[in-house]
Amino acid sequence: MTNDTEPHTPDDADEPVATDAGQIEQSRILTALGMALAQFDGPPEDVVAVAKAAPQWARLDGELAGLVADSARSMAGAGAVRGVGSRHLSFENDAVSIEVAVGGPLGGAQRSLDGQVAPAGDVRLELHQRGSVQEIPLDELGVFAVDEVQPGLACFLVSSPTGVVHTPWFTV
């Protein structure tokens, strides 16, 4: 990383004249700071991966149901369906809500998903992952349970007579 393109404006002309050595030293420390922040306070790798998946996300039709709760980021997460170790996520918009507990790994790398779509009824739920789409069976209450989900990026797509809703990409 360099700051060769460090911006300068005419405003600097009003400042006291700094020595070349001082300017070079400050440029050095600014460069070092940029590298330190990138290493210790940069975006997490999985978040960068989600951003790179934007083309896949953008191809999804329908409204977005936002992530409103994630127990992995809040100690106040709701109770998990499969007990300690599960992660609970909630997505919702005006039309639909999805609650899901991500469990596992259960004796392997694969994950389990237990949750509920509301309102239930004439609804189809799909799990999109990189390169795959899986329809998830729902019971009459909109409850679902699926094992053997590959870890990685995922998003739900809910189709109903009133329209299509999808969640943001999240990691399972």
Place this chain on the structure above:
Amino acid sequence: MDDDVAEMFARAAGGDEAAFGALVDRFKNLVWAVARNYGLFGAEAEDVFQITFVRLYEQLDRIHSPQRLAGWLATVARHECLAAKRKSARVTSLEGAELDPPAPHQDLDRALELDEQRSAIVAAFGSLSEQCQQLLRLLSADPGLSYDEIAEVMGYPSTGNIGPTRRRCLQQLQAHPSVRGLL
């Protein structure tokens, strides 16, 4: 904007998803810096980061000045930060935030030395005022923003104060006990 970014942008606009990924890598630290500058961390910062790049993808064929891509991303990220803050009053600074573990390096000795130096710099940075942290985070992000763009992101009425504040904040950073003599 360097030629690499111009080429990446042109390829991404043409539907090359790998080129879009390369753009994300190129600008990830800048967008993250804007999100962190608004006191966002964890899921909120990640959402801003994610949605900013989705907006970029959606607008690729409508951006006519890719040489101003850094400023465009900073502006979009800023608007998303403001939207996120409307939903939450949570504010924090680097101090107290969880730091990611250092990335693995092949040359362990050099890596440990670098990690030590950078940890010291980050520790000193965390002791600066919020204003200094915000300004230096933007000034040190790669690729850099113009003073006009920084003023917009920071909400300054003009660029006049940026130069003097930059120098004062860097002097404080240099004078910090953990950094003094390090660089």
